[in-house]
Amino acid sequence: MDPASPAPRRRAAAALGLLLLAAAAGAVLLLRRPPSGPPPDIVLFVWDTCRADRLSALGHGRPTSPWLEEFAREGVLFERCFTPAPWTAPAHASLFTGLLPSNHGLRVGRGDRVRREVPLLAETLAARGYETVGVSANPHVSAVTGLDRGFRTFTKAWEGKGRKTRAEETAEAVRRTLEPILVGGRKPLFLFVNFLDPHMPHAPAAEPVAAVRTPEATEADLEAARGLSPELDLTLPFGGLPLGEGEVRGLRVLYDADVRTADAETGALLRWLRERGVGGDALVAVASDHGEALGEHGHVGHRLSIHEEVLRVPLAVRWPGRFDGGRRCGAMVSLMDLYPLLLEAAGAGVPAGNGADARVLSEEEVEGRVLLAEHGPNHAFLQAVKGMFPSLRDEAFEPVRWMFQAARRRGEGGERKLLRISRSDGAGGPWTAVRTELYDTTADPGEARDLLKVGGPSDAAEARALEALLPAPTMPVLTR
DSSP states (O other), X not given: OOTTSHHHHHHHHHHHHXXXXXXXXXXXXXXXXXXXSSOOOEEEEEETTOOGGGOGGGTOSSOOOHHHHHHHTTSEEEEEEEOSOSSHHHHHHXXXXXXXXXXHSOSSSSSOOOOTTSOOHHHHHXXXXXXXXXXXXXXXXXXXXXXXXXXXXXXXXXXXXXXOOOHHHHXXXXXXXXXXXXXXXXXXXXXXXXXXXXXXXXXXXXXXXXXXXXXXXXXXXXXXXXXXXXXXXXXXXXXXXXXXXXXXHHHHHHHHHHHHHHHHHHHHXXXXXXXXXXXXXXXXXXXXXXXXXXXXXXXXXXXXXXXXXXXXXXXXXXXXXXXXXXXXXXXXXXXGGHHHHHHHHHTOOOOTTTTTTOOOOOSSOXXXXXXXXXXXXXXXXXXXXXXXXXXXXXXXXXXXXXXXXXXXXXXXXXXXXXXXXXXXXXXXOOOEEEEEEEEETTXXXXXXXXXXXXOOHXXXXXXXXXXXXXXXXXXXXXXO
């Protein structure tokens, strides 16, 4: 064909148009980024098990997060951030890959792993020239689950303690680890810190308890709550005694106090980092992997629920020139959106196959976006739970066999969230439906009114549309 004919000219013009669009998009991206220069230090704090609605920075009535409120005045506070999983190992793996648990492979944390061909955040940043340092107070974020992959230096802050590691001990482990690294001529730093304080069991010091204590909480309530086991989320559904009102009151006070402790130690640690040249121009993010039920919907803990109290998490980011100015963002975003943002800050591309379930964190609402969450089945826990209650009938352990899935999106009528629970006896077995629920999380954030029971035809149609977006339930693949 004659190259001067109309068809090749149209193809050439289209190609040129695409190149110009790409160049324009790149120019916009460059304009949104901070001034050019060396890649920034990146600091990522995760307050393990911290739910968003218990933060004073996000409207809670007790002063649980005074430092975060100050930090947010220098950055951007995201009011509607959601985790893709209500459990430490899969949520961290999603944060480190930009993938849902069923896509990265680490779903239970009992013998499963992120697939070897899927690089983790620290690996990509290390290849980009970063000094990668991880300090974790949670044993589920370590070599036990393979989440230490890519960290040149990884410190187990819990080692040798035989109890939950307190925030001040975690912060001290960070200082001890970084002292020889923060010297002249160093590489850019990627620091990841997991604080475990909001996780049970709760034993906060007197000062934070006094700061957040409610008038109706008695000493007996607090003492009863201090004795609650971190396995309560499993023992309650499977024959454990229900919590009394006093225990719930005490649990909520102690939880708030532990959140305040993590808040204070994070602020102190960031000041220490700034004194040593880290933090001023760094990208600093404060987030949580998942939340915690504190008596809502008959649950305590986070392993057998995907209600709002375990899915909505805090997220605050400060990156001068991009996320600054003390803005509050009401856009619906995912915890996973941090993953491509951190890589962008480092000047690193997202590895092929990663980031498919995330978008670069933005303050702009993505019209029609659907956020998914999932967890289970927890068959790996079945024998341990049965050992706690050997006299119970097998039917009592049904929730261990369930896969929990959620899909949410925002429309003209507010935010709708679908919950679907499916059941399987094990690998290769059929899946059966347990129940499906639909909630208006704008008007009903406590998820008290199932719209499939009290709503109308439009609600049923929305439920069908959201359910069609959920992937088919699958079993975790345990490698050992």
